[in-house]
Amino acid sequence: MSDMTAGPAVAVLTAAGSGSRLGSEGPKALVDLCGETLLHRAARGLLAAGVIDHITITAPAAAVGRFTAEVCDLADAGRIGVVAGSPASRQASVALGLAAALQARPEAEVVLVHDAARALTxxxxxxxxxxxxxxxxxxxxxxxxxxxxxKEVAVGEVVAASTPGSSTGPEANRVELVVGTPDRARLRAVQTPQGFTRRTLEEAHRRGTLRAEDESLAARDDAALVEAMGGEVAVVAGDPLALKVTTPLDLALAEILARRERQQP
Incomplete structure (x- = not known):
């Protein structure tokens, strides 16, 4: 173990999403999953690993109080804090969470970034x-x-004519042109939590600051910021249970898995 990673580990738990694709009336992180919110389950899972010294949760600005109350039973000895995220992008929210996490644990040398939507991790x-x-x-x-x-498709799209009498939306009638088929043996579906040395993540966010305020330019995950500055990213084995709850179908699957988890001895 190098001196750079000998210190405590902290986590930024991103939970500022609106939940619009899930169809929820409030923040997605407060959606119920078998009697427990996604937020509570995700935070509990991080702490259960036994390797995280502090968690900073990024919440919608108007829901900081609700989020704080939601995890109060887990927040012994100041191990969890909640800060307002940014409406601009996930990247901007992580930057705010990172600053707060390092303020809470200045000696931290390992930082994880995790999505509350991956509550079964x-x-x-x-x-x-x-x-x-x-x-x-x-x-x-x-x-x-x-x-x-x-399949890789061309930038832009060709929209087919709507089928007469069809009740489906425009997405169902979109046609795109294929330009290539990547070798799937070289592809990985990436999950969270993603882990970094403190110095690496701080530098990646510093260099990517100008992208953070524009959702169309912002990085989709923190590893992409490291890649953008020429850093090396390693992949470890993921887990099917770390699925991301984004749509009602995802939530239905997560509920089945959560019920099965409860039934296990």
């Missing part, structure tokens, strides 16, 4: 990511092999 996955960072990798993401054939 097993503690073993968190331990695996932290262990890889402490082993000397400056940026680590969990990933799963891609099982579907993936």
């Amino acid at each position: 097993p503690p073993d996955l968190t331990r695996r990511v932290v262990a890889a960072v402490r082993a000397g990798y400056h940026a680590v993401v969990p990933g799963l092999p891609v099982v579907d054939t993936v």
